[in-house]
Amino acid sequence: MILFLFYWGLSFAARISLDTHVHYQTKGNLEPMTYRARAVTPQESRQHFESVANQPNLERFFLLSEAYLESDLAAAKQRNIDILAVSKNSAKAIPVCGISVKYDFYQEVLQHCLSLELRGLKIHLGNEQALLDGMVLSRIIDIAIHLPTQQKTFILTHFYYSTTDENKNVEQTQNLIALSQKFPNIQFIIAHAGTGNPKMIEDIATFYQQNPSMLKNIYLETSTLFDSFHKVNNEFITYEGYSLKYYRELFYNFGLDRVLYGSDTFVTNPVNQREIDFLTNSGFTTYEQDQILYYNGIKFLASLAL
Numbered sequence: 001m002i003l004f005l006f007y008w009g010l011s012f013a014a015r016i017s018l019d020t021h022v023h024y025q026t027k028g029n030l031e032p033m034t035y036r037a038r039a040v041t042p043q044e045s046r047q048h049f050e051s052v053a054n055q056p057n058l059e060r061f062f063l064l065s066e067a068y069l070e071s072d073l074a075a076a077k078q079r080n081i082d083i084l085a086v087s088k089n090s091a092k093a094i095p096v097c098g099i100s101v102k103y104d105f106y107q108e109v110l111q112h113c114l115s116l117e118l119r120g121l122k123i124h125l126g127n128e129q130a131l132l133d134g135m136v137l138s139r140i141i142d143i144a145i146h147l148p149t150q151q152k153t154f155i156l157t158h159f160y161y162s163t164t165d166e167n168k169n170v171e172q173t174q175n176l177i178a179l180s181q182k183f184p185n186i187q188f189i190i191a192h193a194g195t196g197n198p199k200m201i202e203d204i205a206t207f208y209q210q211n212p213s214m215l216k217n218i219y220l221e222t223s224t225l226f227d228s229f230h231k232v233n234n235e236f237i238t239y240e241g242y243s244l245k246y247y248r249e250l251f252y253n254f255g256l257d258r259v260l261y262g263s264d265t266f267v268t269n270p271v272n273q274r275e276i277d278f279l280t281n282s283g284f285t286t287y288e289q290d291q292i293l294y295y296n297g298i299k300f301l302a303s304l305a306l
């Protein structure tokens with residue numbers, strides 16, 4: 001009987017997700033930054049938000065402010081204000097600050113986010129090929145040291161990987177390790193883990209295996225990954241040539257309890273159900289699927305004492 005109830009609890013949870021990566025176009029336009037970019041009207045934005053917010057299987061989601069796209073401080077602040085207002089339309093939405101380290105007013109955007117009590121930060125590195133180099137590291141440190149220390153928070157960011165300069169990649173991995181050690185109270189989420197940055201994910205997973213007491217505050221967020229596999233010779237592989245089996249093992253080695261589900265809807269993935277369907281048929285057990293889709297996110301939120 002107990003076993004039966006336990007199993008029922010798990011299969012019930014399998015239908016629930018917590019999405020740690022959702023966008024909303026407060027300006028009604030979508031910058032040409034992704035391969036699926038297109039113009040979006042304010043009405044489409046609103047409809048999209050409502051379809052996400054009303055999804056019965058979704059319990060909570062991070063709603064990212066795209067203030068980081070603005071080169072003007074007033075416009076960036078307005079984006080944060082807008083995302084806070086939009087998030088008030090759903091108890092499921094958790095509004096998240098957006099900061100670009102490309103613009104010198106990043107500290108002012110941070111102070112604005114803190115005054116609005118936005119939860120956590122998405123830090124944008126400036127362009128699609130950005131690496132965690134010395135300049136980016138010093139600006140992230142400059143942001144992190146100004147965060148309130150009494151509660152945990154998170155920084156979500158998307159790192160890429162150099163295909164031409166291995167030294168830059170070594171430096172980037174070292175910088176990420178340094179960040180995670182310098183700020184143990186901050187949870188670092190690597191967005192799109194495995195997409196655009198497969199070698200970086202491989203390097204930190206390898207480092208973790210050799211240093212299992214470290215990197216505990218680094219999470220891998222999987223938006224876009226489960227949407228990027230295609231079948232070649234009876235095997236699912238990404239466009240960069242990494243197999244599903246490879247990522248499953250990497251996640252096991254890194255710790256499946258630090259793998260998060262994110263949809264990136266609707267910048268790269270207008271229909272997040274497709275990703276969930278792929279994930280639920282990708283060889284993970286029901287319990288492991290529940291971890292990625294839900295339990296890890298819930299634990300993550302609890303650790304932030306929201």
Ligand SMILES: [Zn+2]
Binds near residue numbers: 021023264267
């Ligand atoms: Zn995104």
